[in-house]
Amino acid sequence: MKRLMSLVALLLLVCGGLAYASTQLQKSSGAANGKVLNLYNWGDYIDPALLKKFQAETGYHVNVETFDSNEAMYTKLKQGGTHYDLAVPSEYMVSKLKAAHLLQPLDRTRLTGLNNYDTRFLNQPFDRGNRYSLPYFWGTLGIVYNDRVVKPGTLTHWSQLWSPKYRDQLMLVDSARDILGMALVEQGHSMNTTNPQTLLAATKRLDQLSPNVKAVVADEIKMYMSQDEAAVAVDWSGEAAEMLTQNKHLHYVVPSEGSNLWFDNLVIPKTAQHYQAIYAFLNFMSRPQNAAQNAEYIGYATPNAKAKALLPASVRNDRQFYPDEKTLRHLQVYRNLAPRVVQTYNDRYLEFKMHH
Amino acid sequence: MKKLSRLYLVLVFIILYVPIIYLIVYSFSQGDTMTNYHGFTWQHYRDLFADPRMLAIVADTLLVALLSALMATAIGTLGALSIQRTSKRVTRDVLLNLNNILMVSPDVIIGASFLIFFTTLKIPLGFGSVLLSHIAFEIPIVVLMVLPRLREMSPSLLSAAEDLGATTHQLLTKIILPFITPGILAGFFMALTYSLDDFAVTFFVTGNGFSTLSVEIYSRARQGINLEINALSGVMLLFSLLLVGGYYLLQQSSRKRRARKREVTP
Structure with a gap:
């Protein structure tokens, strides 16, 4: 019993010390x-x-x-x-x-x-x-590529991602709006379309991309790309900037026909x-x-x-992250869509992921 | 067969410890990422100790953990005593199961319900709300750690003490508490680690400038975690080792004490 009590006293003392330290630290940064x-x-x-x-x-x-x-x-x-x-x-x-x-x-x-x-x-x-x-x-949505596989300057449009050249080489960021948006832009539609027919067509187009898709991943995409696990990826500019600092062979491009602006x-x-x-x-x-x-x-x-x-x-003057006037004009900001439409986007995207 | 089992044990420990060691090795690496090792530096530790915001968060996290574990241990031990004393079997089972439900329900749900609870009562989010919610989710753990120890205690021990004229107070402080002390200590340390670990509940109830380590580290994920966090992991591992060491010493000394007592009383 005595021992338990002295233990409690000791702990309370430590707590007091910590509380003092915490307030001092905050005071030293001027919060008080x-x-x-x-x-x-x-x-x-x-x-x-x-x-x-x-x-x-x-x-x-x-x-x-x-x-x-x-x-x-x-x-x-x-x-x-x-x-x-x-x-x-x-x-x-x-x-x-x-x-x-x-x-x-x-x-x-x-x-x-x-x-x-x-x-x-x-x-x-x-x-x-x-x-x-x-x-x-x-920032934008765009394409990251490795210049050991893709010759710099040759990959500038979304439609090129469908090329058989990139079979099993492509990584996609796991995001319904962005990946469907990419297919929509490739077909010349708005990234904010609410037309179910247009969306269906975009999903069909995405299905054709399947042989090229190596994986659909989230944050890990940075790690995979900087370790040369894949040659091409679709990702946001913020993530791309980080990959570029880690691997000198990587480049980022925003397709001039349009993309997302966030x-x-x-x-x-x-x-x-x-x-x-x-x-x-x-x-x-x-x-x-x-x-x-x-x-x-x-x-x-x-x-x-x-x-x-x-x-x-x-x-x-880095065109990768500050795109030129022409590209900038084609960038689209996502609109907050009605829940019903968001659901359609998610369903279509899920179908694509399942087929893949 | 024996060799095989030893090999298995070694393998499991390697799998458990390699990630932590990997993290800490990189805390000494020059450079900003965990992709390549660039040679030894203390820089990340220097950064860490020059960052008053981070240090304040560490102090707050430890303070919440210690204080909440202490209070939860006191409340949980009393709870276990009362569950053990309940003579009606049905009531006892109901109480125990109510306790277990809190153990198994997901943290996210507990966190969200605490958030709603605090905001409807107009309790400001911050140190107080985090402390209260940590105490709340730690109590069931302490109860579960103390209860088996109470069950082990033979009732004749208590009857004997009563026959010798012990009062209720003496019964508690001289017989019961010393006997269940290992359970109480185990409960305290479990509660402590739960508090240090917790992200989901804490995220919901932090606010107004108060934050804990798990919340802070998790929200850095979008930018990519820098090596200062690795350095912090190193410091925290050291802290855990000290805790485990302290626990071990406490156990050792109580074992010795018991052994000595047995020698004295023939």
């Missing part, structure tokens, strides 16, 4: 003075140095909390009990949050950096007039509290210098035109 901003972001999706700079400049300490999927974030925002001042949903999730009345409109009069943004990335169908969101990063955006949830800090942060992140620094850290494409101008020429 009440001037805070609660940012709900993807894991490791902002340069920590920028957070320090922001605090030094404005005195606001940024509490970063992280999520791993749009859906998980949606659940947390919807249920309440939290006070996030800013969140970073992808474009379709912006529409969904908006429809659920979980967002607050941006006060345009308090935003100072709006004209730094490239107008081509503003006023998108998921948020007309940017009433609720500011673009944070953008965005991650900054929004203000309904439960926000620190408005001074929010607008200070939005304006801070819109400043070309800071946006450029963040883009260099993350490696995704920035929608901030003046920031892009500050990036090294090798990045700025």
Whole structure:
């Protein structure tokens, strides 16, 4: 009994120590003075140095909390009990949050950096007039290939993926909208089609791709490609950028006939509290210098035109991640489709995966 | 046959430990990914200890684990005592099964229901909500660890003590608790590891700047996990080894003590 008690006392002592350490650590990063901003972001999706700079400049300490999927974030925002001042949903999730009345409109009069943004990335169908969101990063869907198998410059169109040359060489990212979207674009249709007939035709076309498909995989695609397990892959630009740094033989191309254009955006949830800090942060992140620094850290494409101008020429002129005007014009943003249509997409995609 | 069984044992241990060792070896690698080993460096450990946010999360995670395990052990032990004391068989079975249901129900469901529970009661999400939910899912584990030990105890031991004039209080502190101490310790350490491990429940009830390690690491997956996390895994493994060592020492000392007692009382 005595021993148990002394054990309990010891544990409580350790707990006290840990609690002290935790508060000291938070204080040392300046969280205790009440001037805070609660940012709900993807894991490791902002340069920590920028957070320090922001605090030094404005005195606001940024509490970063992280999520791993749009859906998980949606659940947390919807249920309440939290006070996030800013969140970073992808474009379709912006529409969904908006429809659920979980967002607050941006006060345009308090935003100072709006004209730094490239107008081509503003006023998108998921948020007309940017009433609720500011673009944070953008990217595309495209083809990654290994130049040891595919001669650079020869693979530039979706339809070439169907060539018997690439038999059992192709990896697809496991995503219904993206893979069906690819087949739709290949046939000259919109990636947002709601016509069941068109979708059926696209599925038929996808079935013809089966002999070339080595695997349909998720995150592992990065590992497989950088280890030369497959010659060609269909994946997002963000993932591609990472593969390219790991394997010098890989290249990324966005087919000029069209592809998906995706965005991650900054929004203000309904439960926000620190408005001074929010607008200070939005304006801070819109400043070309800071946006450029963040883009260099993350490696995704920035929608901030003046920031892009500050990036090294090798990045700025990289057609893989900043496609030319012509390609850009053909890119399509996903619309939030009716649940019935989403179901059709998922069913068709499942059929393709089963046949494969 | 004996050789074969030993070989099998070695093989199983290799399969269990190689991934962890692989992870830790790469925590000393220069470079940013786990694809190629680039030579020794302490850099990732330096990064880790220079990152106050990460260290605060580690401290919070350990704090929640220790504190919740402590409280769950106290509540769970009392629960086990009362289940054991229930004389009606039906009630006892019902209580035990209610306890087991909590053990087998998926974490995601427990987490989601806690989230709804806390938000309807307007309890702010953060340290408190995480602590409470961890205590809640750890209690059944402690009960399950303590109960077998209680069952082993012969009732004549208690009757003998009563005959010699022990009060209820003495019965509990001098007879029962010392006897079930191994069970209590086992329950505490199981609860501790459950708390350190948990992602699903914790994800739902974290909020307002409070986070734990599993949630933080999991949400880094989209960007690809950097080697700082490997370094952290190394530190955590060291911590677990210390825990296991501590558990072993505790067991050893209680065994010795018992042996000594037997010598003294003829």
